[in-house]
Amino acid sequence: MDENGSARAVIWVHGRVQGVGFRWWTRARALELGLVGHARNAGDGRVEVVAQGEAGKIRQLMELLEEKPSRHLRPGQVETCATTWGPPREDLRGFIEK
Template sequence: MDDNEPARAVIWVHGRVQGVGFRWWTRARALELGLVGHARNAGDGRVEIVAQGPPPKIRELVTLLEEKPSQALRPGDVHTCVCTWGAARDGVEGFVEK
């Protein structure tokens, strides 16, 4: 993966991440990093995050997601993040909660 080319990551966040403001917090961090995409609750309790932008910025988002709440002031309790990387897709604008 070329760090100078936009990329797309699908990030599955496992833990206690629903009903605690986690998607709102994720959206705020993604916008600060200049990323586009979305965060949405899955039926099994996970949160799916799709983030597009420069790979270093996506990796920074994942680092923030995985930090302990006492360090990041992040809501919820993240156990692990599972990422799948690919090419960025056209037509994605902004970062939304679904």
């Protein structure tokens, strides 16, 4: 994958990531990286992060999400992340918390 090419990733974040400010923190990091998409709580305790933009920037966000220990004051406790990649979508604008 071309690191400068546009891509979309769906990242499922496992751990203690609900009710601790994790979605807000993720949104702030994504906006700093120039990404669009969303972060939303799933019914099973995970957080779904959809990030779209330059593949290299998405990888930077993934590193921040998975960083152990977090040097960036990430709230919560991330155990693992599972990511699937796909083509960018035309309908994504901004980065929101759902």
